[in-house]
Amino acid sequence: MDRPHSEFHTDDIAPGDLLRAVLEVALQGTSQPLVLAVSGGRDSMALLHAMARWAPSRVAAVATFDHGTGNYATEAASLVAAQARRLGLTVVRERARTGGTSEAAWRDARWAFLRRVARGFRARVATAHTRDDQVETIVMRALRGSGARGLAALAAPGDVLRPWLGVSRAELTRWVEGEQLSYLEDPMNASRAYLRGRVRHELLPAFERVSPGFSEALLAIGERAAEWRRDVEQYLDGCGLAISASGARLTVPARVLERTTDEGRAVLWPAICGRVGVTLDANGTRSAVRFTMSDRRGAHIVLAGGATISRHRDARGEVFEVRRASAVDGGAVRVSSAPAPSFDGVVEALPSRFGRWRFRRLGVEPLANDAWCIGLPVGTPVVVRAWEPGDRIRTEGAPAGRRVTRYFTESRVPVLDRPSWPVLLAHGEPVWIPGVCRGLAAPSRPGRPELIWYRCEREFD
Known part of the structure; x- marks a missing residue:
């Protein structure tokens, strides 16, 4: 520096x-x-x-x-x-x-x-x-x-x-x-x-x-x-911070903040948030310090300007995540009020983009049973929309239906990611939560040449 x-x-x-x-x-x-x-x-x-x-x-x-x-x-x-x-x-x-x-x-x-x-x-x-x-x-x-x-x-x-x-x-x-x-x-x-x-x-x-x-x-x-x-910045450089490509999101191992005192946390939190352009005032710093030791996995707090701090588990273990609020032209921070995207049509007309997600049509069916892929018959009426808290999906493990939130939790999908996560419905029934699970109503068995295969990919910011 x-x-x-x-x-x-x-x-x-x-x-x-x-x-x-x-x-x-x-x-x-x-x-x-x-x-x-x-x-x-x-x-x-x-x-x-x-x-x-x-x-x-x-x-x-x-x-x-x-x-x-x-x-x-x-x-x-x-x-x-x-x-x-x-x-x-x-x-x-x-x-x-x-x-x-x-x-x-x-x-x-x-x-x-x-x-x-x-x-x-x-x-x-x-x-x-x-x-x-x-x-x-x-x-x-x-x-x-x-x-x-x-x-x-x-x-x-x-x-x-x-x-x-x-x-x-x-x-x-x-x-x-x-x-x-x-x-x-x-x-x-x-x-x-x-x-x-x-x-x-x-x-x-x-x-x-x-x-x-x-x-x-x-x-x-x-x-x-x-x-x-x-x-302080030199200390943080060795603490395992991971910043997204866009610089709008950061994760830090929970132990970095848990192993120090409240005074130490009051020093570290503003510096951590500053790495993604979030400025903590005195109230925000106090809230972050209190949240650190709450030990509530999946919980989050909202800071001034719409930024958030959440706690969840990823491949590295327990982490805190800081997210800058939606940015306009890469500058002034504010929460977006734009309506959630949606699609209503037939499977062969699925849009290539859905918010921060991409639907990519595959030439052949995938070799492995991949939750990021699905195959549906030509002409199937489908709806793609954002997840809603009451959504249920029938799977082999729960043929009577189970709340999608349970699958989110098992797949370690952070709470703050869920509201924008796409759900695909076929004939009005949820059949696919990309990367999470496929439902019984999804005819994705191999050997069905009439199926159109898609892969859904997330654009990590």
């Missing part, structure tokens, strides 16, 4: 030499290509020109986002696009579909865009946050009651590269003005309408007048908090 850069500010070195040295140090910490987040402001335009001059081969693309908030936002995005193309760099530009009304909404939309672009280029996002941004963020976190984890602020270990974090705005200004680089000053930078503006223009200057060196003391606090977070 990257470590925060030392403070490079000095009056004894030329601005260009300073920034080039800072950039070289930052780039040594990663081999990935970079997507530059450029807003059109002075600091980000400095990053754009510095990378184009000293490390153009490391730039996968320049990403600029028009928040749709007025003329400035559009003009800034246009400036970035024009300058990046002039420098020979690939540009990805997007305009918000709806204009946000808060700092949080703007940030969520922007980061959804940046992360989507980075995934597309298999790259890492690089931003132009400075030492001044770090001080402001620490103050804002402190005002909101953050603990040590939050006070690391922008210096926290993560997947975002911040080359300018050890550089002040004043030092960037010296270089930008000396090079006569084009940029636009965001009118919001002078506004007191939002918290960051009030911290920048009112609170920090007041603290510095009363206690000179206040900002430097905050930076030291942030560095200690970041070091502490790195130690």
Whole structure:
């Protein structure tokens, strides 16, 4: 993981030499290509020109986002696009579909865009946050009651590269003005309408007048908090965490949290949840700590924003699972309200996709008796829908019918997966729960050439 850069500010070195040295140090910490987040402001335009001059081969693309908030936002995005193309760099530009009304909404939309672009280029996002941004963020976190984890602020270990974090705005200004680089000053930078503006223009200057060196003391606090977070993350790296390919789901062996104290769990749970983009507040942390020792297999709790923590058993034994709520465009988290998918037709017309599941038609019947496969006669009327709590299915072991929940439990299907699990009905009767069981009404015996065979595959996120 990257470590925060030392403070490079000095009056004894030329601005260009300073920034080039800072950039070289930052780039040594990663081999990935970079997507530059450029807003059109002075600091980000400095990053754009510095990378184009000293490390153009490391730039996968320049990403600029028009928040749709007025003329400035559009003009800034246009400036970035024009300058990046002039420098020979690939540009990805997007305009918000709806204009946000808060700092949080703007940030969520922007980061959804940046992360989507980075995934597309298999790259890492690089931003132009400075030492001044770090001080402001620490103050804002402190005002909101953050603990040590939050006070690391922008210096926290993560997947975002911040080359300018050890550089002040004043030092960037010296270089930008000396090079006569084009940029636009965001009118919001002078506004007191939002918290960051009030911290920048009112609170920090007041603290510095009363206690000179206040900002430097905050930076030291942030560095200690970041070091502490790195130690926690390093510990978790050896704890057997398993994260899904999409980064939306994580499992951790239950023993990792059971073998420590409540205080230890209060440290580990926020770090564990943070691995899948779930931020735990104080209430969420207390709930997670209490849930750890409840010993209720199959139970779950819902956190703020719709994220969940559940407990179940998998191939490794008892695990806790953290799930981020359904994501929109890979960014802002919210629970989806879309209706569950369903299909009503004949077996030969089964859809290839059903939510996060795929139905794949097979050319021949499978060699083994596989619960993920079924064969049904041509023309069989079928319905595919999500599981419902009252569903029963007749099997060889229970010819009178048995609740599907029993089969879910025996197959170790987590409670949170069940509501979206497909059930196939033939002639109105449940005959197949993919991967779980097939019913007596499913004519899947071998030697029936008139059968159409399907395999159902789950898309693990």
